[in-house]
Amino acid sequence: MKPTVPIRSALTDPGLLGNVLAGDSWRAWRTLLIAAMGEALSDDERETFKKLTGRQHEPGQRVEELCVIAGRRGGKSRAMATLAAYLGGLCKHPLVRGERGVLLCIAPDQRQAAIVLDYTTAAFEQSPILKQLIANRTADTLELSNGISIEVRASSFRRLRGPTFVAVICDEAAFWFSDELAANTDTEIVNAVRPGLATTGGPLIIASSPYAKAGLVWELHRQHYGAAGDPLVLVAQGASRDLNPSLSEAVVTRALARDEAAARAEYLGQFRERGGGNRRRRDAAAAGRPASWAQPAAAPALGSWQRMALKRSSIVSRRLILRSYSSQRRACRSNALDFAARV
Numbered sequence: 001m002k003p004t005v006p007i008r009s010a011l012t013d014p015g016l017l018g019n020v021l022a023g024d025s026w027r028a029w030r031t032l033l034i035a036a037m038g039e040a041l042s043d044d045e046r047e048t049f050k051k052l053t054g055r056q057h058e059p060g061q062r063v064e065e066l067c068v069i070a071g072r073r074g075g076k077s078r079a080m081a082t083l084a085a086y087l088g089g090l091c092k093h094p095l096v097r098g099e100r101g102v103l104l105c106i107a108p109d110q111r112q113a114a115i116v117l118d119y120t121t122a123a124f125e126q127s128p129i130l131k132q133l134i135a136n137r138t139a140d141t142l143e144l145s146n147g148i149s150i151e152v153r154a155s156s157f158r159r160l161r162g163p164t165f166v167a168v169i170c171d172e173a174a175f176w177f178s179d180e181l182a183a184n185t186d187t188e189i190v191n192a193v194r195p196g197l198a199t200t201g202g203p204l205i206i207a208s209s210p211y212a213k214a215g216l217v218w219e220l221h222r223q224h225y226g227a228a229g230d231p232l233v234l235v236a237q238g239a240s241r242d243l244n245p246s247l248s249e250a251v252v253t254r255a256l257a258r259d260e261a262a263a264r265a266e267y268l269g270q271f272r273e274r275g276g277g278n279r280r281r282r283d284a285a286a287a288g289r290p291a292s293w294a295q296p297a298a299a300p301a302l303g304s305w306q307r308m309a310l311k312r313s314s315i316v317s318r319r320l321i322l323r324s325y326s327s328q329r330r331a332c333r334s335n336a337l338d339f340a341a342r343v
């Protein structure tokens with residue numbers, strides 16, 4: 001992959017992407033994108049970079065993986081869409097004649113995938129130069145005249161093997177299934193797309209609000225956040241207002257007052273403690289009730305026939321099955337609750 005123009009110039013030139021993440025409020029995002037593409041930061045930007053990544057210095061080369069863990073309304077989807085426009089429209093990819101490069105964006109569901117595609121289309125349309133590349137737009141694809149298709153998919157999508165990916169962008173990956181009962185786990189999806197990136201050297205990019213201390217996003221954070229992480233895997237973490245200072249402080253304060261544990265994940269960008277995800281369960285525990293809501297560490301696992309039924313069912317019927325367990329079978333309640341909390 002070869003940029004035709006540095007990302008710093010693209011993000012400031014109004015003829016390219018200069019109108020998309022413009023102004024001071026997008027400074028932190030611009031810093032992360034510039035660093036991830038291997039370009040140098042200014043001293044000011046480096047201070048922001050240190051705060052968000054726990055690393056002293058930007059990587060100095062394009063990273064293979066970027067994972068940004070940020071609170072709600074922190075600009076994740078729009079920043080990812082801008083990066084998609086840069087990678088798809090302003091970089092050259094090693095494709096052979098007749099080979100179409102796919103820039104794949106995966107989101108938890110169809111609705112969120114559509115949001116990312118709308119933002120990406122808007123990024124192209126805001127640029128008098130890039131908009132000339134748009135060849136066709138459908139519900140899930142933005143086809144460019146340079147041989148690249150930007151495609152969005154829900155994380156339940158199965159046909160991930162085969163295409164040549166020039167980059168893969170994962171939106172809200174902490175909310176994909178990481179449960180062993182799910183047909184497509186977050187790790188399985190990423191493992192399926194990594195070989196598609198191998199021939200192009202394209203990046204894997206993840207932006208998500210944090211959720212449980214489990215799954216792909218948590219593992220990336222655990223292994224690579226800070227100075228000890230792989231230099232080519234950049235993990236950043238920040239509160240919503242670190243990345244979007246235009247978000248009202250009052251919104252965050254009120255959310256913390258309503259439900260602190262939830263708001264710490266939603267707006268402060270912090271992973272939830274295990275069992276801390278459900279207010280009714282926490283309240284029951286705090287009140288000392290022997291609540292059936294309390295998360296029992298010793299909840300028995302599902303039986304093998306139940307696991308088989310769940311694995312073979314569609315996502316919708318799997319939810320129904322688990323919900324019926326939750327009301328009928330106390331033994332399965334904790335599994336059902338964990339599952340329901342993810343959907």
Ligand SMILES: Nc1ncnc2c1ncn2[C@@H]1O[C@H](COP(=O)(O)OP(=O)(O)OP(=O)(O)O)[C@@H](O)[C@H]1O
Nearest residue numbers: 025026072073074075076077078079243244245246
């Ligand atoms: N840094 C920023 N400066 C100005 N506006 C921003 C910034 N970040 C986000 N916004 C605005 O906030 C709204 C939400 O942005 P976006 O959808 O990209 O955030 P998100 O983190 O993906 O949100 P969610 O967590 O709900 O998915 C948009 O209107 C966007 O323009």
Ligand SMILES: [Mg+2]
Nearest residue numbers: 076077078171
């Ligand atoms: Mg979003």
